[in-house]
Amino acid sequence: MTVNQSPNVIVVFTDQQRWDTTGVHGNPLDLTPNFDQMAGEGTHLYNAFTCQPVCAPARSCFQTGKFATETGCYRNSVPLPDDEKTLAHYFKENGYYTGYIGKWHLAAEEPVSRKRQGGYDYWLAANGLEHTSEPYKTTVYDNEQNPVELPGYRVDALTDAAIRFIDDREKQANPFFLFLSYLEPHHQNRTDNYPAPDGYEEKYTAKWIPPDLQALGGTSAQHLGGYYGMVKRIDEALGRILDTLKSLGIREETIVLFTSDHGCHFKTRNHEYKRSCHESSIRIPTAITGPGFFHGGKKKELVSLIDFPPTLLDAAGIKVPEQMSGHSFLPLVNQEAGDWENEVFIQISESQVGRAIRTNRWKYSVSDPDADRIYDASSDRYVEEFLYDLAADPYELTNLIGFRSHQKVAEVLRGKLLKKIIQMENETPVIQPAAPKESGQRGVMDEEVWL
Template identity: 85%
Template sequence: MTNKRPNVVVVFTDQQRWDTTGVHGNPLDLTPNFDRMAREGTHLYHSFTCQPVCAPARSCFQTGKFATDTGCYRNAVPLPEDEKTLAHYFKEEGYYTGYIGKWHLAAEEPVSRKRQGGYDYWLAANGLEHTSEPYQTTLYDNDGNPVELPGYRVDALTDAAIRFIDDRNKQDDPFFLFLSYLEPHHQNRTDNYPAPTGYEEKYTSAWTPPDLQALGGTSAQQLGGYYGMVKRLDEALGRILDVLKSLQIEEETIVLFTTDHGSHFKTRNHEYKRSCHESSIRIPAALTGPGFSQGGQKKELVSLIDFPPTLLDAAGIEVPEQMSGNSILPLVRNDNKDWENEVFIQISESQVGRAIRTKRWKYSVSDPEADRIYDASSQRYVEEFLYDLKADPYELTNLIGLRSHQEVAEVLRQKLLKKIEQFEKEKPVIQPAALKESGQRKVRETELEL
């Protein structure tokens, strides 16, 4: 290994559920490369987005700040030009930076240089789902010129990433590459999940997660294509890892694989995400390379907002104070005594909502009178959901308002208010839900804060 800082590659998918992976119990062998990466590197077993919708989640990843902090709390709000991104932080430390794929942080197509987040190399589209089709991929270079790439869209982006890695490996400076796929996001204009030819048929009527078995939604129609997309993405991840091995830089390159949010297949609202449920917020995540090899499986709760400081910290770059998350390196080093097992979630577009996820409980509130498009936050929320994730991991029974769970709700209410004040600098009021009788349900005192 050389004395230069480690290279960093982020492999970022779109709308991928955590339980598409073998290490999370999916029996279809969709993700052998991710599963191997998780076993040999560091697997973040409980990973969650901080905003279950595309652009806000991406703004959080690029800046390390919550969506309400940058103003990108919903889609179609461009990232402010003066916001520092990961590209800026890595460049300041001598990295060459590259972005390939879906951006979704500008309100223009092609994305002008001033809206490219400071990346040196640019081969991307703001709305890749609108500029391309499964077998027709149009991206744009730094100067806004269209670039047509052949092959299935996942493969086209992977080929471009391999060319980037091979070229930068011939240079002296380390590189930071953000590879942002569209898949397994639906194709907007047809509202379907177009897998590579022959892949959808292989997985149609295959294993269905229990929440989708119970609630249905569009899963019977769309899960085969969705799984086919996930399979091809994992094959792409394998190709990236193979290239690092071929170039003999796998031991000096950090790789993070994750996604922006999940998909509930129209079971929780009228579309695929934008809800507090595990199907929307829980995501796959694993790292390998310097600092993460043989890190093991970590069961602590980790947020997407923790990934930016983690990557900087692992590269030996000082984490900026303005970042809201925390580096997970203490967890990898088993120095986790101060880790807070709580995840704060902001929910936009479907509602103006807030949620907190602890090891056992999920608690969510919303403002039914707020404008879900124009209001970033509220001064008054109403309790909406409470789930006991130990007894009901697929969130099929909403406990909010039950007399038996009033103490639980109060504990979580205070935790959520504390998070809102910490990250949004506001002190709203949360109105308790109407009381309902509990039947035989009871909560032991020892279960209140688990």
């Protein structure tokens, strides 16, 4: 057993996983018993959200602790600048051995050159894992860009590699930081489907359907069985990781964070699976266990993916860099965060140039209909697009934007969103209110506006 004063840190990162795939969020199919147990024994971040609902931008935020517009990685295919410090750099500076396994998606080359590997000591990854591999044929690359073929279903192949890494590092004197990045439950691009392990899709087809998908459909009838099967195998992999830590005697001294880059709306909100302001795109399953997080309970405060990097550094006893945009949620766990700002700021790209804010009660989103969604990182003019009352309409089926009954709500949220844009992007755009329309019987009490 190691005798590190600094805890080991493992991030288990999935791709495109909805929060409601988990039992602790009401999914009845028993897909995630290991995640659910982890959430119960550690800290469950009940209201966790991505800050950028698409792959590469979300990953840039996690690696650097900065919003996507700060690094320039506001859309896919923009490589992380060489001079950006990542979590690997900060952990290495404090005596950690660092490893990255799986999907990277922050370079513009395959295999990823050494200078584009984010400063990680150990590398077994592919930039576009969905393009270098198939469900039962996993190809990744080592530090020197040599191809490595891993046997088994892709989730298992990466898990086996992670277990080998953990077993090897446990024998060393210094603590380790491992970022394990799965592709699943992301779709396989080439076939536009969700290929679960053999036998798993059949088990979950035509079972429980989330209410938003019941109402809106999209591709959920075709894809949900395979998607759930992928989630099930990921949870089994999480169990193997936790069992490995237990068998090596280091579970009590290892922080494990499980989360995802964004969700999946199954083509109900736009022409593909994410890149929207809706809960199905932005809400992510998140639990953390280990030193500092045991018995933290369920935290219902709103937490952003941008808060994860400073939290991990803080929990490891490493000073949080001033340039990081988020805040450590360790005080929430310790019940010391009396002034926690209970709202999250979201940047949206590729499907639109959009911005959104989510509070306890409300969702408010704007976009620039004339912007170039590929080449414009931001805009000086946005138009109101969506307003949802999440208390009355948790599945976001009725867009209230422009309703006369909700003018005050929109005004308050417009101010909150502008404040966030000014703070995080150093820009002062104009937000054009939506055209007013009648709202029938609807009304909002004064005290509800600020929730």
